[in-house]
Amino acid sequence: MNIKNFRSKLFSRAALRGLIAIAIFLVIWEVGARSEQLFGYRFPFLGLVPPPSDVFVSWGGLIGNPSYWQSWYMSFLRVFGGFTAAMIIGIPLGLFMAVNKTFYGMYFPTFEIMRPIPPLAWVPASIIFWPTQELSIAFVTFLGAFYTIVINVLGGARSINKQYLQAAQSMGASQWDIFRRIVLPATLPSIVVGSAVGMGITWEVVVAAEMISGGGSSGGGEGGGLGFFIWSSYVGGSYEQIVVGMISIGIAGYFSSELLRQLGGLLTPWLKTR
Amino acid sequence: MSTVITEQATDTVTEGAIRIEDVVKIYDPDGAAVMAVDHCSIDIPAGEICMIVGPSGCGKTTLLNAIAGFHDITSGSIHLDGELLCGPGQPEAVPGSDRIVVFQNGALFPWKTNLDNIAFGPMMAGKLSKQEIYDKARSMMADAGLSGTENNYPGEVSSGLRRRVEIVRALMNDPKVLLFDEPYRALDSLTKSVMHEALLEIYYRNKVTIFFITHDLEEAIFLGHRLIIMSSRPCKPKKIVEVDIPHPRDYSVLTSQRFREIMNEAKDVVHEEAQKAFDAGEKEG
Numbered sequence: 001m002n003i004k005n006f007r008s009k010l011f012s013r014a015a016l017r018g019l020i021a022i023a024i025f026l027v028i029w030e031v032g033a034r035s036e037q038l039f040g041y042r043f044p045f046l047g048l049v050p051p052p053s054d055v056f057v058s059w060g061g062l063i064g065n066p067s068y069w070q071s072w073y074m075s076f077l078r079v080f081g082g083f084t085a086a087m088i089i090g091i092p093l094g095l096f097m098a099v100n101k102t103f104y105g106m107y108f109p110t111f112e113i114m115r116p117i118p119p120l121a122w123v124p125a126s127i128i129f130w131p132t133q134e135l136s137i138a139f140v141t142f143l144g145a146f147y148t149i150v151i152n153v154l155g156g157a158r159s160i161n162k163q164y165l166q167a168a169q170s171m172g173a174s175q176w177d178i179f180r181r182i183v184l185p186a187t188l189p190s191i192v193v194g195s196a197v198g199m200g201i202t203w204e205v206v207v208a209a210e211m212i213s214g215g216g217s218s219g220g221g222e223g224g225g226l227g228f229f230i231w232s233s234y235v236g237g238s239y240e241q242i243v244v245g246m247i248s249i250g251i252a253g254y255f256s257s258e259l260l261r262q263l264g265g266l267l268t269p270w271l272k273t274r
Numbered sequence: 275m276s277t278v279i280t281e282q283a284t285d286t287v288t289e290g291a292i293r294i295e296d297v298v299k300i301y302d303p304d305g306a307a308v309m310a311v312d313h314c315s316i317d318i319p320a321g322e323i324c325m326i327v328g329p330s331g332c333g334k335t336t337l338l339n340a341i342a343g344f345h346d347i348t349s350g351s352i353h354l355d356g357e358l359l360c361g362p363g364q365p366e367a368v369p370g371s372d373r374i375v376v377f378q379n380g381a382l383f384p385w386k387t388n389l390d391n392i393a394f395g396p397m398m399a400g401k402l403s404k405q406e407i408y409d410k411a412r413s414m415m416a417d418a419g420l421s422g423t424e425n426n427y428p429g430e431v432s433s434g435l436r437r438r439v440e441i442v443r444a445l446m447n448d449p450k451v452l453l454f455d456e457p458y459r460a461l462d463s464l465t466k467s468v469m470h471e472a473l474l475e476i477y478y479r480n481k482v483t484i485f486f487i488t489h490d491l492e493e494a495i496f497l498g499h500r501l502i503i504m505s506s507r508p509c510k511p512k513k514i515v516e517v518d519i520p521h522p523r524d525y526s527v528l529t530s531q532r533f534r535e536i537m538n539e540a541k542d543v544v545h546e547e548a549q550k551a552f553d554a555g556e557k558e559g
């Protein structure tokens with residue numbers, strides 16, 4: 001918003017505490033990673049990790065490298081592709097299960113048996129089913145968000161205060177009005193929550209799927225994504241780049257969630273005031 | 275049974291007479307029959323404020339829901355202005371904008387602003403243009419002292435204001451009957467007293483029949499033309515008390531001699547039934 005707001009946010013006590021904590025963390029990491037040079041004794045765990053200064057240097061070298069950004073792009077594409085598909089299929093499915101008892105009775109047991117299967121367990125089957133690697137990664141990503149979205153939408157739509165429906169009915173609302181003006185807005189908060197959780201899972205899944213499947217259609221390299229970027233850094237022995245990849249995923253996940261939070265806030269303005 | 279008071283109410287109001295005859299309601303979830311209403315008959319003339327007083331769990335909400343059309347009755351009948359709402363051949367009434375419920379915990383739509391909530395009924399009815407509806411909604415809000423909260427969400431205003439918004443939303447449907455299910459239960463007593471006067475003010479301006487459930491005896495006597503004191507479950511009228519304190523009333527009647535007399539008359543019966551309900555509850559537990 002305006003500059004004053006932004007400044008007060010940036011310099012708020014909480015933000016300051018956060019920054020100090022990160023700084024302390026970086027110092028400990030740096031000292032730990034260089035413990036062999038500094039003290040002649042290698043700290044457990046930290047002594048094996050590349051120091052943050054080296055990571056930043058390595059990162060600086062990658063900033064100008066198009067294939068690093070290509071990895072970001074590919075992972076984002078897969079996440080948003082799978083996630084969008086999960087929303088498009090999952091939201092109507094959840095709503096339909098909530099309003100139609102017959103369909104619920106028919107489909108829910110199947111759904112509940114499928115749901116505990118971790119998306120990554122689908123990787124081999126998915127590679128067999130789908131004609132391209134790209135599609136199989138997208139499918140596994142889709143599954144990551146799908147179950148969470150459906151279960152949240154279903155739960156939200158089924159727990160609507162019955163009196164909202166009764167009040168609307170008394171005031172002459174048709175079935176369609178009730179669905180559009182009551183069921184849908186009443187379920188929106190659950191849709192937002194389901195999407196946010198689903199988005200988190202999507203990032204976990206995409207990275208793992210990229211590692212397992214070796215980076216998608218173009219067999220790594222250009223089409224690899226951040227998961228493959230980490231894997232190939234490991235294979236190539238560049239430990240700094242592994243850490244760069246990890247932090248990149250953290251940042252990408254954070255921005256995805258933040259984007260959803262903002263969108264969710266716009267869609268549910270009445271919740272802001274609580 | 276009806277005296278001067280109820281006739282006074284019917285003077286200006288011609289619609290909204292409710293006749294409850296021999297209504298029985300038995301809940302039967304998995305064979306465990308629970309009788310909630312037992313051969314209950316109540317006659318409510320148009321324009322009366324009829325207060326239903328009874329211990330919790332006795333079946334008051336069950337009766338109200340049957341009038342509103344939210345569930346069926348087992349036997350008996352309910353008429354509104356001579357027309358059958360539910361009864362033989364028609365066990366469940368069709369909910370309609372002639373009977374609007376103000377719920378115990380409130381049922382304003384949290385995702386709609388107060389103004390949109392209030393406009394909802396007429397928008398669904400589709401008889402007026404949007405412009406006309408919103409003009410009417412604004413002026414009704416102004417009359418009820420709600421100006422300035424039009425664009426707030428219900429969650430942003432106090433619970434007392436929310437109740438008022440809900441009553442205005444109900445009135446926007448031009449109902450014949452308002453059904454109140456302990457609407458002020460959760461309010462503190464100061465807010466409550468303000469709400470009572472506000473409700474009466476609204477009532478004097480838009481005379482409708484009011485079916486009002488409460489277990490607060492003071493509230494019942496202050497607002498009502500008549501108290502129907504219900505027995506513990508299954509519910510049926512145990513005692514009917516006429517409140518012959520003339521309307522319009524304000525809070526000064528609370529300290530009047532007559533108020534105390536009526537209170538004394540009603541108190542023993544209410545206490546007795548509450549005790550029965552309590553004992554029954556203890557036995558079950």
Ligand SMILES: Nc1ncnc2c1ncn2[C@@H]1O[C@H](COP(=O)(O)OP(=O)(O)O)[C@@H](O)[C@H]1O
Nearest residue numbers: 301303308310329330331332333334335336337
């Ligand atoms: N849907 C239902 N199924 C079975 N029993 C119910 C149901 N609703 C209410 N009851 C029972 O009917 C009785 C009356 O309930 P209710 O009408 O809500 O009482 P009140 O409004 O007077 O507190 C209670 O014993 C309650 O447990």
Ligand SMILES: [Mg+2]
Nearest residue numbers: 331334335455
């Ligand atoms: Mg009740």
